[in-house]
Amino acid sequence: MSGRKKTLLKVIILGDSGVGKTSLMQQFVNNKFSHQYKATIGADFLTKDITIDGNKQVTLQIWDTAGQERFQSLGVAFYRGADCCVLCYDVTNEKSLNNLSSWKDEFLVQSNVSNPQDFPFIIIGNKIDVDENKKISSLSKKLNNITNNQLGGLNYPVFETSAKDAINVESAFEVVAKMALQQEELNDANGNDVSDDYNDAINIHLEGDSGNCAC
């Protein structure tokens, strides 16, 4: 009955309103794109079972958040136990690029992760399907500036995606999954696996000291 416990990896997607967080999640989980998703209010989540490196089965629990929301105390509940954080911007919207570091800071403050220095973040620039002339000018230079000056010089993986045309979405989330798994294993090793609470999908256990029925 118990079976092998599937690893659950919690991934948080953050970024400004309208950069395409919901679209990215939908494209990855359901392989579909709709031209307009409603604004996310509060948060939403979807899960997807995937195989990492051909043998490791994991469930990705992907949290899509509201782009206008800067949670204070409420954020704790959403970010707790996260194994990877995806910072999103829109390649046509310079402000969303400039806000990446504030999203990162907010995440670290709220999530209370044990290893803020090397917690796995990944950066996704979405909407590369749009016309070249609409894109932020000298994007890579600006992105470099932000990585060096605001994100602590850390080389987080960067992906440019199109949720609309399904470009790079799969590969970005593959990296997300790998990074999240590493983080989860690190947490396991340190004995502070917070996501255990959530993972009783398979194990049905009886509380109390007797297995007999109580009727």
Added chain:
Amino acid sequence: MSEESELISKTLLTIDKFKTVDNFKQAIQSNEYQGKSYFIRSLIWKTLFLTESLTIDSWSGKLNDCRRIFHELVRREDMQLPWDTLDHENIYYKSKNVNLSRSNSHIKRTKSLKPTMKLEFTRVSSDPLSTENTKPGHETDGDHESTMAKGISDDTELLSMIIVDVDRIFPGDPFFTKDIKRELIEILYVWSKCNQVGYKQGFHEILGLIFKNLYNDCVSISDNCPLEELKILKLFNIKFFKHDVFQIFNKFLNNFGIVENYYRDEKVLLNQINVFNMYLLKIDQLIHYNLISKLNLESQLWCIKYFRLVLIREFEHDNITNLWDKLVTVSPLKFPMFLNFLIITMMINLKSNLIIGDFTECLSLLLHYPTDSDTKFMTHLFDFSVKLLDNKDDDLKLYQLGMKINSTLNPNLKISLSLNSGTKELDAKDKMALEKYRMEMRLKKRVQSLMR
């Protein structure tokens, strides 16, 4: 019969039937008005939010007072929408010229002809040439974020923020054309500038639903309309439709405590969620136990959307519209508490899943509430919530009502509790009973899925 005379006769029939606002409210709550041949949705909303009376002679003065507010606001220079400062690629971009030629109000026209300092400023910042000029500087300058932030005025930022949401309002609904969206944007912009809370995601859908639901009852009034008819038709005058919607939206958000409890301050929202949890425990201990005690599934993970959008996304259009018609008849001060009871009743409706599910299953279900509720449940939902509200201070009554709601909504759910008071958490024996049930149901589900 023309649209105008139909509206008049329906209005007269409604007034004749119910006479007072209190009777009218009562009838709406007990489904006696809905479905009648003389039903007019706008009459509910406009009576409750604007005229507050079914005496036709009092309408004119009330309406003038209400409409004056928006009328005065949109004439103010600081309320002019800075369409022309938007990015030129933005589909809502309008140059100043277009703005002038489209404006049909004489006053507006003269106003916008003499730009203020602010308008001058925003216009300059959006000048495509000036943007070009500053770009090379940005490339060499590593820390340009602050420069950028100053370059875009707060007004433009507010407008852009509203556009991002309104543009994706109720996707697929043909009612929301670009022109309608522009009207919504204007109302939201003016409202946000007048209210300290500003614009928050979610306001757009609340406004959108009100706008759509009341739009159909509007008529344009001809100049030679007889005075007696005018007295009634004035209520439905399309010329003041935006004025009316602005006022209704404003009162709904503010008087019903929606902004105050769910949007303004996170601490207040959290407090509301704690109150909600407390009542869930009083009314349905099993759901509370499985979600909150056992799965550690905090309510804020899913309920913010329910509160902020007043359940818009949890029901399909007709159901939420009919429910809202009833909601506005609830005393505004009691509304936040009432919303708690609605949500708890909605949860009891999903109970067979909520008490056996794991974290992911329960959360998915709550985040994606099945929108196919039938009308029978919608009636139960409102009626039970009214009863819960009436007994909100009597824990024993709440517990008993919880049992009653369960026996109506979940007649086949057989799990017995030894509890006789609803204020305590489950004891060991009850937990055992629940775990046994959980295990049986989960095994059953598994077997069923394997057999398929």
